[in-house]
Every structure is written in C-alpha cells, then in structure tokens.
C-alpha cells in the first residue's frame with residue numbers, strides 16, 4: 001500500500017512512498033516523483049499534538065514552506081534571540097529547519113538527519129532557546145560533540161544567539177554557555193559550575209562524564225540533551241559506553257527532550273528501534289529525514305585526478321600504528337613539507353591532526369578562520385561538523401575509509417545554504433582504488449568526473 005509523505009520542496013506537491021519503507025516514527029522529506037495533487041495542508045503542530053501519530057497524519061503536510069525563520073519560531077523562541085538570529089543573517093529556514101522546528105517545538109524527541117552544511121546546529125539551538133530560562137540558575141541544556149574543535153564552533157554560535165541584540169537595553173539576565181571540552185581547564189570549570197551554573201553546556205564525552213562521575217555535574221535540571229554527530233559517537237569504541245550511560249543511566253529520557261543529529265545515520269530504522277528499546281528516547285521519537293535520496297549537497301561537483309591539489313582542505317589518512325613503530329613520517333607532515341616547498345600560490349599551508357597539542361590545533365583553525373587563502377592538510381578530525389564556509393575545494397589525498405566518511409569530508413565545502421557557488425570534491429586515486437570510489441558513488445548517488453591531465457612537451 002502506498003502512503004503519502006510531505007515534500008520539502010513544494011507545499012502542494014506530494015510524494016508517494018512505499019508503506020513498507022516508512023514507519024510512524026519516520027518522516028522522509030525526499031523529493032521523489034511528484035504527483036500534481038492538491039491537498040489541504042494542516043499545520044503539523046496540530047497533528048503532532050495527538051498521542052498516536054501515523055505516517056498518513058504526518059503526511060497531511062506542514063504548510064510551512066513560505067514561512068520565515070521568525071514566523072516558524074514565533075511564540076517559542078524569545079524575541080531577543082530572534083533578533084540576534086536575524087542580525088546574524090539567518091532569515092529564511094533551510095529545509096531541515098523548516099521541517100524539524102515544528103516537531104521539536106511540539107516536545108518530541110527527534111533524530112535530525114540532513115545533508116552536511118544544511119543548518120542542523122541552528123535547528124537544535126533554536127529548540128534549546130525556546131525551552132531554557134536564563135533566570136534559573138541551573139544547567140538546562142547539554143550538547144555533546146565528538147571533538148574539541150566542533151565544540152568550540154557550536155559554543156560560538158550559541159553565544160552569538162544568546163548575546164544582547166544591537167541597540168537594545170535588555171534588563172534581564174541572558175543565557176550563558178559553557179564549553180566543557182577535552183583539553184580545557186576542568187578545574188576552573190568545576191568552580192564555575194558550582195558557583196554560577198551556565199544555562200547551556202557544550203561538552204565532549206570525556207569531560208562531561210568525568211564531571212558526572214565525580215558528582216560535580218548533575219543532569220537532573222537538563223531539559224534538552226543534544227547528541228551531535230550521533231553515528232560517530234556510537235561508532236567510537238572509546239565513547240560508546242559513556243554515551244549509553246549518559247542516555248539511559250545518568251538521566252531518564254522521560255525527564256528530557258532528546259535530539260540526535262547527523263548527516264549520516266546508517267541503518268536508521270534499526271537505530272530508531274534501538275532508541276526506543278534502550279530508552280535512549282521516548283517511544284514517539286521522530287526521524288526527520290531531509291533529502292534522503294540526495295545525501296550530498298547538490299552544489300558539489302565531484303572530480304578525481306592523479307595529480308597534486310591546489311587549494312582547500314586536503315584530507316589524509318591517519319598514520320597507522322605499524323608505520324609509527326617503523327619510525328616513518330606521517331603522510332600529513334610529508335604533504336605539508338611538500339606543499340610548503342613546491343606550492344607557488346598565495347595560500348597558507350596549515351596542518352590539523354590528532355597528534356598535535358590542543359594549542360597548535362586551535363592556532364591552525366584560527367588561521368584558517370581569519371580568511372585569505374588556505375590549504376589545510378588534515379586527518380578526519382576536520383571531517384565532522386567543522387564549518388569553514390569559505391572552503392570551495394576538498395581533496396581526498398587518501399580515499400576515506402567508507403562512504404559515510406566521504407560524505408562528511410565532502411560536506412566541508414558547499415556550506416552556504418543559499419549560494420549557487422559550485423564547489424569541488426577531488427579524489428586523488430590510483431587505478432586500483434577506482435572500484436572503491438565507484439562504491440561510494442553508488443552508495444551516495446553522485447558521479448565523479450575523470451580529469452585527464454595534460455602532459456607538457
């Protein structure tokens with residue numbers, strides 16, 4: 001039997017999906033074969049307020065397609081945050097914001113599944129600002145991220161939204177945001193947490209669990225728990241057990257709203273089932289999937305060459321333990337040396353990898369963010385979440401290990417939601433690796449163009 005699902009692209013275009021493929025917990029905002037059917041559009045919020053929600057009810061439509069971000073958030077997010085949002089340049093919603101915000105404002109747990117660079121961070125931050133009360137002296141929202149770098153970036157966006165709008169004399173207290181990240185000064189944070197708890201905490205798993213286990217930090221006042229790059233954290237052997245404890249032992253899903261976000265949720269039906277079974281979320285958790293048939297942004301142009309790169313972010317593989325033991329130099333350093341000596345352009349050549357200390361990592365990112373040209377040689381540490389909107393080129397100097405890793409690396413470019421600038425992802429491969437690239441092409445539904453290099457006479 002066929003059910004009808006909402007199309008994110010047009011308010012009166014509907015999409016036919018196979019009933020077997022959908023579930024009451026999953027809305028797939030995919031632009032498939034459009035049927036020219038006109039339906040009356042009920043507001044999604046009204047539909048969601050009923051206890052039993054079917055795909056067909058959800059399919060009745062959002063009618064949100066022409067709304068601005070302000071209109072979507074009105075009555076939920078405080079006026080001063082809306083003003084900051086607009087001052088920052090966020091006026092129109094991206095697809096995930098348009099589709100997920102009404103669901104989130106209806107208090108439902110949610111899995112935000114949308115392309116890289118599609119604005120998931122602002123989506124969950126707007127939910128947080130709709131719920132927290134700056135007058136209360138308690139941590140009310142926690143955002144868990146996999147790396148220090150992503151944590152710093154999310155903290156910055158949260159602080160921008162929490163700040164006082166221009167030309168206003170706001171009297172009341174504003175939300176405070178604390179970054180509790182690996183490599184930070186935990187001792188100072190401990191006293192701050194006790195003396196004046198921040199409203200929002202952005203944390204890496206290690207630092208957060210350390211404070212929870214020492215009873216310095218409690219989750220009892222937390223109303224929203226966001227896990228960003230959730231598939232990465234569940235896949236990380238170092239972090240998965242802490243994550244499970246955080247979701248099911250340290251606090252109960254009934255006392256909070258839980259939000260998961262990522263551009264890749266492999267086996268999402270299985271994940272949804274586990275969320276309910278393991279009580280990581282409430283049983284009416286919703287999987288909001290935008291652009292399911294196009295996992296990568298359409299502004300990306302994929303190429304592969306067998307020559308050295310020119311600009312952008314150049315991804316290299318992490319050095320293996322075997323190669324370390326053999327005393328070999330990692331390919332990252334070799335590449336940086338090579339580019340520093342041979343590259344004739346004006347861009348700075350920079351390095352970012354796990355083995356660097358936190359200060360050097362911060363210095364590299366700071367330099368990149370200062371603008372001007374850059375060639376950032378990085379391991380997959382920069383592949384998740386890092387937002388460098390000026391990046392126009394991504395190079396896979398070493399092919400990523402999986403299609404999911406390709407998706408996240410590629411997503412470091414094409415990060416200006418309303419721009420039609422063409423960005424490029426170039427994979428440098430040997431002929432033996434062509435079949436791997438073709439596997440990624442099939443899985444992620446893109447096509448790489450082969451570049452033939454001109455040989456000089």
Ligand SMILES: Nc1ncnc2c1ncn2[C@@H]1O[C@H](COP(=O)(O)OP(=O)(O)OP(=O)(O)O)[C@@H](O)[C@H]1O
Pocket residue numbers: 069089090091092093094097114115116117118119120121122262263384385386387389411412415416417418
């Ligand atoms: N409504 C909006 N209007 C304009 N720009 C936006 C809007 N929402 C987000 N952006 C911008 O889009 C870029 C990508 O957003 P964000 O970092 O949240 O992506 P993401 O979905 O988390 O990607 P990833 O999966 O790679 O982490 C950022 O530069 C952000 O400022």
